[in-house]
Amino acid sequence: MSTRIFGSGIRRREDPRLITGTATYTDDLTLPRMVHAAMLRSPHAHARITSIDTSNAAAAAGVVAVYTHADTVGALQPTPCAWLLPDSDLKVATYHGLAKDVVRYVGDLVAVLVAEDRYAAEDALELIEVDYEPLPAVIDPEQAAKDGAPQLHDEIPRNQAFHWTVAGGDIDAAFEQAEVVVSDRIIQQRLIPNAMETRAALASYTTATGELTLWNTTQNPHIVRFLMSGVCGLGEDKIRVVAPEVGGGFGSKLAVYPADFVTVFCSMRLGRPVKWTETRSENYQATTHGRDHVQQVELAAKKDGTITGLRCTVYAGMGAYLSTAAPGIPTILHGLMLSGPYTLPAVKEDVYGTYTNGTPVDAYRGAGRPEATFMLERMMDLLAAELEMDPVDVRKKNLIPKFDDGHEVITTLSYDSGDYPAALDKVLAHADYAGLRATQAKGPINGTYLGLGLANYVEMCGLGPSQVAGAIGFQGGLWESAIVRFHPSGKVHVFIGASPHGQGEETTFAQIVSSELGVDPNDVKVFHGDTDMTPMGWGTYGSRTTAVGGAALALTARKIRDKAKVIAAHLLEAAVEDMDYEDGKFFVKGAPDQHKTITDIALMANVAWNMPEGVEAGLEASTFYDPPNFTFPFGTHLAVVEVEAETGVVTLTRYIALDDCGPQINPVIVEGQVHGGVVQGIGQALWEEAVYDEGGQLVTGSMLDYALPRADMLPDIEVLSTVTPSPHHPIGVKGVGEAGTIGSTVAVYNAVIDALRPLGVTSIRMPLTPERVWQAIQQAKG
Amino acid sequence: MYAPEFAYYRAGSLAEAGQLLQQHPGAKLLAGGHSLIPLLKLRLTTPPALIDIGRLDELKGISVTDGRVRIGALTTHAELAASSELAARCPALAEAAGLIGDPAVRNRGTIGGNVAHADPASDLPTVLRALDATIAVTVDGSERSIPAADFFEGMMETALGDHDIVTAIEVPAASAGQGQAYIKFSHPASRYAVVGAAASVTLTGGTISTAAVALGGLVPVATRADSVEQALTGQTPSVDTIAAAAAAVSADLGDDLIGDIYASAEYRRAMAPVCVKRALTAAVERAG
Amino acid sequence: MNITGSYTFDAPPQAVWDLLIDIDAVAACLPGCESMDPIGDNKYRVVLTMGIAAITGRYEGTVEMRDLEPPCSYRLVVEGRGKPGFVTGGGAISLTASDGGTRVTVDGTVQVGGTIARVGQRLIGSVAKMMMDRFFACLQQRLTHPA
């Protein structure tokens, strides 16, 4: 077996079960004596509960139990926030599993009902009588911060969850001395993540033993166990959390939710397995949303296009409560990325996290970095327009030159490696940028305008050193762990703490082991997502599973290799220092014909008939890998659009995405990640928005109104890459899960504005629906 | 989602369906179910009983007699879209049917269910209005015909009585020199029409002898664009005459246009002439 | 959501006013109204069965007339709830004499919550308008042909 398996687009190991309908997702599970939970959610955005009467519901056919807040007192601690942002005056509102007295968003949990089947549960749910006294509601994060706005939490003035600042350089001087200043007000609208599998939990508590097994659609089963332990009062030793097949997450299965805790509570009360599966309507109301920023941004520059400072104020909507990772998203993952791939001499950003009567907001693919990239790349285009320069030239003026091992930016981050100019040049050449501009210069054809939109980006991924996690208030570690176990036959089991949910790491992890040790990837089985079986892991988010978990795995494989080399030396009666290893073979230097394969070693290590002195039996190793730094993938995206002025219809005609995630373990999987990421970013630019009405009702409450990208709305994505290894990473990889999303929203946005420049349009609120575009054209006409 | 309880009766014949309707006040007819079942799942409707007419062969199929095309109420959108008879005789209907929902929806949704539901954003009512279709309705064993103009009364409201069953749709077959088209601007999520325009134009000796134009999505009930039709009749078709006629549509729209978060009434009003123009252009091209 | 309308009556303002505060007339003309019983000053408990084709829902709630300035204006405050969700609304209703008749203008807001708000946003405005149109058409009819 050749090491060339690294970098090979082999078929995915997980697919046979997925394409035959034999994979098991949480809702596919059934247990003996299992009952079904249905959740009663608030129809009001903000209201006081004046009374709840569950008696009719409790008496209905098939109903096993009905619980409200009062039942959970003492048994269920409030839902925790796990990113306690320091130096930000953070105020965490109490988030009860079942609402106490006041509901604060449409979808806030009011009661849970358990019945013998879900139809009966839904019937009885209608019999719970709740009287509400409506209270005024606020949805806009900037409005929520104003005096006189409705107050969500008595103890938190002006709804301010936190005020966080990043500053570097002399920002005042930058603006005082600026030769040109451009600014914009940008709305990063609320998005609904829409993992195709809605959230689900199956809790099975055994009263006799006090043990709980929870099957849960989650990106991080170990974090679920950790938080569940605190909230439900069970020792971690008594809790097993299993993430079975997970149907996508995109950040929305990072949080641990009230409904998860409540489902467990029901099972503990009843001593029966309780299953709860979200309907899509519930998912829209109660599973975390993404983005929701109001950004005021200004950029100072010289007349030659050199940027000198970036100053911004962001109001970030948190929704009604702080979800698990929420405070870190618009701050650490956003504000620290404001330099992007550019040399930025001075920066100042104030981020106000505000409570609003919306669904809690948390990570959504890219999580903070798309919002930062958008600001910066929007400013680049505005600056180019102001200076009548080509957007490419302004960017080239400011790009950080190629670096191989560390580059510190004004926000204090130290990027690992990058060659941003090369990425940009490769995209421009591939697209025939000059040719496209020449076509554009000929003017509109039949009222259809051509536009080009660029975005360069850098993202911080592979979160992150645990010491940094502590410093930034993340209430956990950010290392990953892996165990590799060879069986006597040479087959391998990998146990990994990371918990992929559709990305294909069962395959890429097998490829890592295969490449390091020369076994057939088909002989490597990867176990993940079961806290009883796998070592601790901190979850899949921030494009960290391969970057951090993969590093843990590679280092573990190398430990195995080192041990195997000792055993091989013993078997070949040679000194260890005289041994060589290549392509799965251990041999005495210069004598590759006389070799031992890892399979030979695995047999000997396991039978242990003839081991070197002092070497333990078995061929197994484990590693806890704590990365020395983040990784910093980067790329350049170019969107080409046609805008029909008569209707405002935008057609994306080409999309070129260059992403540099370092060496690609499986380029087919990398390309797939880019496709999906790009399309989610396009979705934000053109179609997607969670819309609330003035009373706080979510009016895009179903897939009838929330427009997700579909096959017939998209062109093929032209995927390019460069390869810049991370110098600090064992195998150089940087992570790719979010890459596509980070550049694509602003690339498409820039393209549409570029198309409409001849008409005088400079800004349109996203998503760029036909009406919004058409209205902007009408307004520009005057 | 989980529908509320209801009783279920499967009709073996049209007559039996009629009897069941009489016996079960408040019962709803179930054909393909693609309008009704989503409402049931959301519990937005709670009928005591459903009467399944989905297997009545007598309500299926497309036939042509005396210049009229008769389409059984249970004919699916997919069958409409694929029908060579329709493509030849009322092409706008086939074209519109092929734009409804998605393939799986078109395989189950029926023309009868569609017209009975009378959603203002639906495609078929617009075409049926333009083509002067009639809706055949049976009650107590006797069939009567209701012109589309009278059938669609309001948003999701029709002239159907409690015991009426839509049995067929009848459409005059296109004559020589007649061109038809249906154009819609779709909602990206629901795929419903934000604005839909159906046009049927007859060219006689190079001039437009008759023109029929109907609009959907804009107003609570599909409506004819009389001003456009008048502006076109007798004209020689050209880019300018079509554009001028299409512009006249504003006179047909009234004050109360539908508006929602995706497309305001203002935008729909502005798009109406654009959509009409495109439908007319295609229809004229096909007529020639 | 804002909802506005304007209706002309072939009668002087006082006659129209009398009709608008005639609870029997209002109950008869309110689409789907099953009952309307007084529970206080100008305040009534109503039970409505809404039926827009297949979409049906039963709502219970209150209707209150405030700030009565006969025969010129009053404010209507409506609250209701049912299985499909809740409805609250309010509006200013003004009467002005016009060409020997009366013009009634309504300028109000409607807030809908629950399932309908979630999945029916494209219909709410039109449905509200349609119900209001029917209500006034019925009153117009009643004025012309008293029961």
Next chain:
Amino acid sequence: MHVPVTITVNGQRYEHQVEPRLLLVHFLREVIGATGTKIGCDTSQCGACTVLLDGVSMKSCTALAVQADGYEVTTIEGLANGSELHPIQDAFWEKHGLQCGFCTPGMILASVELLRTTPDPTDEQIRHGLEGNICRCTGYQNIVRAIRHAAGTMAGQR
């Protein structure tokens, strides 16, 4: 009220008493335990529940089990011939046409319908043919590739 239904699923005949309100997708998943068919939305938009009814695609979340009485239903579990994958299944695997796999059963059955009605589709026809199926992972591009690939394989088999 319960009514008897006889539904043949992937060649196996099932007779059950069901409530009229039981959706076909719940019949498949909960009554007979064929959980390969997924539920992704409430409103017939996403297509995760797509199955074949007498060989024609439909959304099993928008049909009552009683409507399938007497019919043959094909689900993802019934597509392969023993251990031999259907060419579309194999093409999804070969062309990386799936990631989390949740939309995949419905997507594959929608693809069966697409190639039934359009055996040699253009990319544009493929993209239109998938308009009733939402995938949040792949951006659709590899699904389009997979269907194009499968069309070639199936043409070769005819």
